Amino acid sequence: MVTALFSLSRASLTLYSVDNCDLHFDVSPDGSAGQPLLSEKFPLLWSGCRLTHGVDQGKVGFEAKALTWRSRTPMS
Numbered sequence: 692m693v694t695a696l697f698s699l700s701r702a703s704l705t706l707y708s709v710d711n712c713d714l715h716f717d718v719s720p721d722g723s724a725g726q727p728l729l730s731e732k733f734p735l736l737w738s739g740c741r742l743t744h745g746v747d748q749g750k751v752g753f754e755a756k757a758l759t760w761r762s763r764t765p766m767s
Contacts, residue, residue: 706742707725712725716740718740
C-alpha cells in the first residue's frame with residue numbers, strides 16, 4: 692500500500708484521483724492511499740494512479756515508501 696498526502700497550500704490537499712487510475716488499482720475511500728488489486732496473483736504487474744493536483748513549473752520533489760516487497764517466483 693502506498694500512502695500520499697501532499698500539501699500544496701493550507702487550503703488544498705492532493706489526493707489520489709479515483710477517476711484517473713488503472714482498473715486494477717484500489718483507492719481508499721478518503722483518497723489518501725492506494726494499492727494494486729492483483730498484487731498476490733501477479734506481483735510484477737504494475738498499476739498506478741494520478742493525483743488530483745499537479746505542478747507545471749519549478750522544482751518538485753516526490754517521496755514514496757514501499758511497505759511490502761514481492762519476490763519473483765519462477766513460472767512452471
